[in-house]
Amino acid sequence: MAELDFINALHSGTKRDYVARVVEHDKAECATVAKRWGAEYWDGPRQFGYGGYRYDGRWRPVAEAMARHYGLRPGHRILDVGCGKAHLLYEFTQAVPGIEVVGLDVSDYGIAHAKEEVRPFLEVGLAQQLPFADASFDFVVSLNALHNLHLPDLFAAVREIQRVGRRPAKYILVESYRNEREKANLLYWQLTCEAFFTPQEWAWIYRECGYDGDHGFIVFE
Template sequence: MAEFNFIQKLHSSTKRDYVARVVEADKAECARVAQQWGQDYWDGERRFGYGGYRYDGRWRPVAEELARHLKLKPGMRLLDVGCGKGFLLYEFTQVVPGLVVAGLDISAYAIDNAKPEIKPFLSVGDAASLPYGDGEFDAVVSLGCLHNLNLPDLWRAVGELQRVCPGTAKYVMVESFRDEREKANLLYWQLTCRSFHDPQSWAWLFGQAGYGGDWGFIFFE
């Protein structure tokens, strides 16, 4: 299993003022609000999270790349853990017609405000305790979710991904850093991250937890 960074180009297209996030707001309070995963996080002011998370097609190229990488075919069952409003899952259904999809997110607000076409296939739940049977899925993705868990829950969540999808068609993306500048930028910018690891440590953790898929990162350059 190996590292493939499909999301960095999209991530880097957004400009961020890392220092301003720390000095111009009560960052601790902003983080407290963000970790409620409610309206403020998704559609409130930028200091609390996304600053308005609306469908704009940005996930289509990512879905295309991941569909090729995971060799998705019509009739396969795909789970997105940490699906948010379901925009990526919607794009998967457009890229691979006939794909059977399911999504799970901790945020009831995100599920309630999901893209209408995909909302019936989404559920509120915990990545560390997936409400699915052993081997229920042919493929799993989880983008920008697992770094929000503390280490015990992260360990359980990685095991859960493997349990519901024992094959190799899995892809996880988390936040990481390659040097001290990127580590500082991540610490300045993040509101919800609880697990801070460099790529080598993430790879070690995935291996120790028995994860049998691929992974990738976004870096705060």
């Protein structure tokens, strides 16, 4: 199990006003709306979530880097747990023509408004109850999803990701913090996070779940 970074170039490119996130709107109400995972979260005003999650090609370098690192080839099967609008899965089909993609997300709206080319391969479901057979995927990825689960469901989801992967090619990315400043910024910025842990605590969770894949973190500096 290795800590790898595929994402931070994207994450650090977004400017965030952490204090404004708290004082300009009713943060509790915004979080309540966001956790419905509907149109407001994906395509509504910024205080409820993404402020408009549209395809712009930014995930292509991530897909290419993951494909190189994990040796993904045509015919391999990929599962994205928490795929949202499936922009990353679409990029995998471009980076590795002939690869098979499957996506799962809790959001009906996200799936219904996902990238059209991969929408037939997506379904609504829960990370802690993956509807797939054991060892049925060559690569399993989950980006910015598992920290939205309460602890019992989080443990179950990590075990499910381990179960459906047929080799150690797995990657989980979550929000985390390394110091009090990053902890405060995370608390200010997040809308849907339920699991607030340091990298060391996340590594402990993965070990307890028998997870043998790789992992990474985004932090709010």
